Amino acid sequence: MSNRxxxxxxxxxxxxxxxxxxxxxxxxxxxxxxxxxSTDQGTVKDxxxxxxxxxxxxxxxxxxxxxxxxVVRKSK
Amino acid sequence: xxxxxxxxxxxLAGTIIANGLCRQMSKQLRTGDVxxxxxxxxxxxxxxxxxxxxxxxxxxxxxxxxDQRKVLDNRVPYFVDPASNIDVDGxxxxxxxxxxxxxxxxxxxxxxxxxxxxxxGMAEGAHWFYDLDGARKMxxxxxxxxxxxxxxxxxAPHKCPVAPLEVTFMLYDYLTEKGLMDKSxxxxxxxxxxxxxxxxxxxxxxxxMDKYGIKYxxxxxxxxxxxxxxxxxxxxxxxxxxxxxxxxxxxxxxxVILDSDLGAGGWVPTDRNKLLxxxxxxxxxxxxxxxxxxxxxxSTAHFEADTIIDNLTSLLTEERWARNYDGxxxxxxxxxxxxxxxxxxxxxxxxxxGAPSQMIHWFKLAYNRLYWLSASGLL
Numbered sequence: 480m481s482n483r484x485x486x487x488x489x490x491x492x493x494x495x496x497x498x499x500x501x502x503x504x505x506x507x508x509x510x511x512x513x514x515x516x517s518t519d520q521g522t523v524k525d526x527x528x529x530x531x532x533x534x535x536x537x538x539x540x541x542x543x544x545x546x547x548x549x550v551v552r553k554s555k
Numbered sequence: 556x557x558x559x560x561x562x563x564x565x566x567l568a569g570t571i572i573a574n575g576l577c578r579q580m581s582k583q584l585r586t587g588d589v590x591x592x593x594x595x596x597x598x599x600x601x602x603x604x605x606x607x608x609x610x611x612x613x614x615x616x617x618x619x620x621x622d623q624r625k626v627l628d629n630r631v632p633y634f635v636d637p638a639s640n641i642d643v644d645g646x647x648x649x650x651x652x653x654x655x656x657x658x659x660x661x662x663x664x665x666x667x668x669x670x671x672x673x674x675x676g677m678a679e680g681a682h683w684f685y686d687l688d689g690a691r692k693m694x695x696x697x698x699x700x701x702x703x704x705x706x707x708x709x710x711a712p713h714k715c716p717v718a719p720l721e722v723t724f725m726l727y728d729y730l731t732e733k734g735l736m737d738k739s740x741x742x743x744x745x746x747x748x749x750x751x752x753x754x755x756x757x758x759x760x761x762x763x764m765d766k767y768g769i770k771y772x773x774x775x776x777x778x779x780x781x782x783x784x785x786x787x788x789x790x791x792x793x794x795x796x797x798x799x800x801x802x803x804x805x806x807x808x809x810x811v812i813l814d815s816d817l818g819a820g821g822w823v824p825t826d827r828n829k830l831l832x833x834x835x836x837x838x839x840x841x842x843x844x845x846x847x848x849x850x851x852x853x854s855t856a857h858f859e860a861d862t863i864i865d866n867l868t869s870l871l872t873e874e875r876w877a878r879n880y881d882g883x884x885x886x887x888x889x890x891x892x893x894x895x896x897x898x899x900x901x902x903x904x905x906x907x908x909g910a911p912s913q914m915i916h917w918f919k920l921a922y923n924r925l926y927w928l929s930a931s932g933l934l
Contacts, residue, residue, distance in 0.1 A: 484819075487827075490902045491848040493716055493884065494752040499848045501746050501776060502712035505673075505805070506819045525748045529774055533790045 481552070483512040488519075489546050496522040497529065500551055504535065509553050512538065518546045526551065557587045558871055561656050563638045563648060563811075564664035565595025565623055567603075567930055568842030568856035572662055574932030575864035577628040580872065584630050589871055593627065594650060596637045600626045601687070602926050604853060607718055607889070609690035610697055611729050614923075616687065626930050638665070641815040643838050660837050660867060663823060664860075665809035667714050667843035667851055673805055674710070680782030681708070681802040684722065696799055697729065702738035703798030705730075708787060710777055710805040711746045712820075714843055714851035717898070719743070719803045720751060720760055721889040726801070727767050728892040740768075742795060744775035744787075753906050756888070756898060763890070777802075806851070808844055822846035827902075828879035829866075830859055839863045850884050857929060858883040864932075887919040895919045 484503055488496040496517040503513050517523070523540060526549050530537040538550040560576060562569045576591050583589035600623040608614035627633055636650040641663065648656045669685045671677040682693040705726060709719045723743050730736040743750065743764065749757035750764065750771055764771055776790040780800065788794045807813075808821020817823050817832075824833040825845035832838040841863055842856030849855055862880040869877035882902030888911075889895045895916035900906040909915075928934035 486848060488848040490882070492753055492900050492906055493850045494712065494848070495747070496848070497747045498711050498752050502805075502820070519754075521754065529748065532774055532792075533776065 481510045481512055482507065483514055483550075486513060486515045488522075489516050490518055495519060496549075497525050500526065504551070504553055507553055509555065512550055512552045514548055514550045516546055516548055520547070522549065523547050557583075558589050558659040559657065560589065560591045560660045560662065560867065561648060561658035562591065562593045562662040562664065563641065564662075564666060564809075564842075564844070565593055565597065565600065565627075565633065566664060566666045566842065566856075567853050568664035568666070568844075568860050569593060569595070569662065570600065570623070570626055570930045571857060571860040571932055572664070572841065572863055572867075573631045574626075574628045574930070575860065576867060577630050578932055579864060579868040583872065591631045592656065593631055593633045594638050594648065594656070595623060595633060595635055598623055598635050600930065602923070604715065604718075604926070605923060606684050606687065606690045607721060607725070608923075609687070610682075610684050610693040611725060611892075612694065613892075616691075619687070621927065626927065628932075638811045639814065641811060641817060643815075643817070643832065643835055646837070658837075660839070660870075662839045662841060662863065662867075663812075663817075663832070663844055664841040664856070665811060665821075665844050667806040667808055667821070669804040670807045671802065671804040673807075674777050674779060676780035676782050677777065677802060677804065680780040680785070680787075681800040681804070683802050683804055684718075685714075685804065693801065700730075700735065700799055702735045703740075704796060705739060705741045705799045705801065706787060706795055706797040707741065707743045708775070708777060708800060708802040709743075709745050710803055712851065713803045713806050715886075716752055716850050716852065717756070717886050717888045719745075720756070722801065723769060724763070724767075724891045725889060727769060732892075740770065742770040742772060744772045744777075744789070744795070746774070746776045748773050753898060753900075753908075755906050755908055759896075759908055806843075812844065818846055820846075827882070829876075830863055830880050839867070849882060850886070852884060852886055854885045858885075887915065887922065889916065889919060891916075
């Protein structure tokens with residue numbers, strides 16, 4: 480069963496949600512997941528785009544009141 | 556029996572806290588109701604932001620260092636005996652020499668370190684300025700540089716998030732002054748889809764780079780460096796040629812954090828407001844050591860340290876919590892050899908950098924000296 484690490488990056492301007500995901504991917508095993516909470520709407524667009532480009536799986540994006548939850552699965 | 560505060564880490568964060576506690580609890584230190592002890596890794600205190608200037612010959616090495624015992628209040632016993640294990644359940648810190656230290660309150664401020672060796676070829680093929688040896692080698696490489704392709708390559712995570720932009724614009728000015736920019740090309744690579752983590756800074760940097768003809772590649776996360784072929788390849792599949800590679804290497808937290816099983820990557824899970832280790836009410840975490848998704852920078856450490864001083868003092872003298880950390884960060888941004896700007900933000904206030912000016916650049920140069928007042932707990 481995969482582990483899931485949560486990053487609460489709501490209100491985090493620097494380094495921001497995507498940079499936190501990139502850093503955290505280096506610390507987890509293939510198959511494990513990261514859920515990042517983000518108030519930055521740019522991340523909602525950028526993170527799936529980056530996952531597609533680099534080869535990780537964007538599992539889902541769920542919009543909540545004032546923030547989004549995005550899940551990435553490490554694939555390589 | 557007096558309450559024992561143990562600070563692990565003798566960098567900026569730990570030093571500000573130690574000195575601030577001495578100032579706030581002078582009476583308790585005199586009566587023995589409180590003691591403050593520090594464990595560090597060196598008898599020298601390094602002004603890390605000064606390393607940026609070393610490759611350009613703008614900072615002499617001796618200016619970077621002061622004797623840590625002179626920076627530190629003389630009421631704080633300081634041991635150059637790094638922690639090798641931190642047992643937060645047993646409330647015991649063991650050092651490399653085998654000594655043990657108990658505590659009532661612990662402050663962990665062990666910082667971060669560059670890890671170029673985690674990317675194949677990077678340690679052999681790249682230059683950096685994030686430690687003194689690297690800054691010396693980069694200075695020598697620049698002295699010998701006669702023109703060609705320079706890549707400024709940024710990796711995640713890293714501390715001092717504005718330094719990559721600063722070094723890029725300083726390189727441009729340096730090469731222009733030497734008459735080498737006409738036969739040189741600078742390319743800046745960044746891990747995410749814009750030129751800086753802070754969106755307003757990215758929006759400012761892009762037209763600046765366009766104006767100077769500095770190229771850039773976004774979504775570039777380094778996979779490997781080939782020092783023989785002089786190429787750098789990203790996880791995203793791009794390969795770039797270079798004559799001189801300047802990298803901001805990926806960082807990790809201190810080895811003792813990993814060895815003590817206190818947090819993946821050496822980053823300790825930390826409450827973003829209280830700055831307490833998650834699951835502890837007697838262990839504060841400060842500076843780069845936290846896992847809080849916030850800039851790893853001296854100013855972050857400074858504002859966090861001020862909060863911890865107030866809370867430790869209140870807890871020990873009034874048995875109450877004083878205040879929460881609000882996420883405040885303030886960074887100068889050198890935008891060349893003769894101009895600068897600044898950016899500040901907190902958990903609720905987005906950054907909004909102003910127009911660069913020579914005056915802010917001079918203020919940054921002044922802060923390079925005022926730093927020692929910050930470390931002393933006076934500024």
